[in-house]
Amino acid sequence: MDETIVHAYGVVAADEPLSEFPPGIADSTVWVHSAESLAAIVSLLPVQGFGVADWERNATNVRWLEPVARQHHDVLQHAAMTAAVVPLRLPSLYGNLESLTDTLREVGDLLQRDLRRIEGKVEWAVKVYRTAEAQNPPVSMPSTSGRDYLLARSRDLSARSSAQEERREHVREIHEALGHVSAEYVLNQPQDAVLSGRKEQMLLNGAYLVRRTGQARFVELVGEIADDSSTKGLSVEVSGPWPAYNFTGDAEAATTEART
Amino acid sequence: MTSDAVRLPRIPGSGTRDYLQKTHPRGDSLADVLERVLDKGIVIAGDIQIRLLDIELLTIKIRLLVASVERAREMGINWWESDEYITQLDDAGDKGELSELTRRLEALEGRVTESPQVESTHVGSEEEARGRS
Numbered sequence: 001m002d003e004t005i006v007h008a009y010g011v012v013a014a015d016e017p018l019s020e021f022p023p024g025i026a027d028s029t030v031w032v033h034s035a036e037s038l039a040a041i042v043s044l045l046p047v048q049g050f051g052v053a054d055w056e057r058n059a060t061n062v063r064w065l066e067p068v069a070r071q072h073h074d075v076l077q078h079a080a081m082t083a084a085v086v087p088l089r090l091p092s093l094y095g096n097l098e099s100l101t102d103t104l105r106e107v108g109d110l111l112q113r114d115l116r117r118i119e120g121k122v123e124w125a126v127k128v129y130r131t132a133e134a135q136n137p138p139v140s141m142p143s144t145s146g147r148d149y150l151l152a153r154s155r156d157l158s159a160r161s162s163a164q165e166e167r168r169e170h171v172r173e174i175h176e177a178l179g180h181v182s183a184e185y186v187l188n189q190p191q192d193a194v195l196s197g198r199k200e201q202m203l204l205n206g207a208y209l210v211r212r213t214g215q216a217r218f219v220e221l222v223g224e225i226a227d228d229s230s231t232k233g234l235s236v237e238v239s240g241p242w243p244a245y246n247f248t249g250d251a252e253a254a255t256t257e258a259r260t
Numbered sequence: 261m262t263s264d265a266v267r268l269p270r271i272p273g274s275g276t277r278d279y280l281q282k283t284h285p286r287g288d289s290l291a292d293v294l295e296r297v298l299d300k301g302i303v304i305a306g307d308i309q310i311r312l313l314d315i316e317l318l319t320i321k322i323r324l325l326v327a328s329v330e331r332a333r334e335m336g337i338n339w340w341e342s343d344e345y346i347t348q349l350d351d352a353g354d355k356g357e358l359s360e361l362t363r364r365l366e367a368l369e370g371r372v373t374e375s376p377q378v379e380s381t382h383v384g385s386e387e388e389a390r391g392r393s
Contacts, residue, residue: 010301059321066290069297087301107304114302125292188295189323195291239292245300 004044005051006094009075009087010243011104011111014039016083025071026050033097035104038111041079042100045093055091073243080122080243086114087245114248121183121209123247124218124240127196128171128204132233163233170232171203174225181218182208186246200235207246215241299323320365 007025012018014034021030024043033042058064072090079085094100104111179185190202210218219238226236299319 008304062290065294069290069293072297073293087297089301089303090297092304103304111302191291191295195289197289197291242296245296248300249302 003047005047006042006097006100007045007050008092008094008100009041009043009072010079010085011088011115012039012041012079012083012085013037013115016079018079018083021078022074023071024075025068027071030075033100035101036108038104038108040088040100040104041075041085042097043075052093055093076243076245080241084115084119084121085243086111086118086248087243110249118209118244118247120213121211121244121247122215122241123244124182124208124210124215124222124238125242126174126178126204126206126208126222127190127202127237128174128229129196129198129200129235129237130167130203130233131200131230131235167203167233170229170234174229174234174236175204175206177221177225178206178208178218181214181221182210184209184247188246203234207242209244209247210241212241320368324362324365 007028009024009030012032014037016032016039018032018041021041024030024045026045026049028043028045030041030043032039069090076085076087094103175185175187186207188205188207190205193199193201196202208218222236222238229236
């Protein structure tokens with residue numbers, strides 16, 4: 001058999017009944033490797049094509065990275081549908097299973113802490129885009145003199161800046177309402193328009209850790225917020241459930257202030 | 261099985277519960293997936309396969325890209341050029357954070373070229389602020 005390397009996708013409690021994973025990276029077979037009370041979701045990758053040098057060389061090659069990233073995610077997504085899973089950063093490579101087992105033992109406390117943190121919860125993502133100016137755009141009167149022009153111009157500017165202020169306030173309210181029904185939240189950098197695939201400016205890129213039993217309520221609330229926001233020049237998008245990518249390994253993230 | 265971005269309020273009429281249980285075709289945006297799998301999650305380097313510096317470098321590149329495609333392009337990052345995500349260029353990033361990221365990227369690239377393999381086991385994720393100001 002050709003030389004292989006171990007890739008770990010995420011960590012779960014050893015007693016999670018997981019099976020029937022989708023194909024892993026490079027269509028590899030995914031299984032659960034137990035080490036005492038923890039277990040890693042793993043597959044074997046061929047060193048030829050997925051060795052260290054390949055990862056380093058392809059780190060910014062999206063054609064190579066996209067299928068790899070998606071398969072890594074698909075495996076975690078499968079696990080997260082039923083289990084608390086701590087996602088590992090891509091790539092997490094080990095020379096062999098013994099080495100992985102040793103590592104799991106070494107950092108078991110930290111992993112257990114993260115597992116407790118996300119137990120019974122999943123991540124939902126909410127993005128808010130600015131779709132338009134407020135519904136009552138300032139209308140400049142035809143100016144008959146320089147003085148009239150300046151007055152009108154100044155009214156325009158202050159109306160525009162108060163519209164911006166209102167929008168900011170509304171985004172803050174949206175975030176607070178969602179945070180209120182979430183266990184934790186993280187505010188990420190709004191994505192660039194090219195990446196988001198949307199012309200509209202992204203104003204909020206939030207991740208919310210939501211109880212599995214509270215998901216319906218969360219999505220319903222987003223729906224109400226979206227209705228309310230559409231008249232304010234904002235569009236609201238939700239996606240999920242995601243594995244709890246944003247809620248492991250960084251306890252401070254939960255205290256992030258709203259960025260609006 | 262994948263998450264699906266749904267532009268509300270058009271949740272499928274069959275009800276929220278069905279919506280939650282629905283199996284979606286692959287619909288995640290590449291940006292959302294990359295942002296998560298390459299910048300989130302816990303870093304546990306075992307018997308060192310990838311240098312930690314490389315991981316951090318990759319992380320910073322992802323953040324730069326997320327914040328401003330234009331800036332990322334200036335830094336020589338241009339993965340998206342070949343795909344369909346190009347709609348328009350819009351430099352809406354946070355300048356303060358970008359210059360900080362740029363500074364760290366340059367510092368790291370300097371270290372990558374001069375530093376030997378990092379052999380120690382490292383646990384935990386990045387301490388520094390991620391994508392906030």
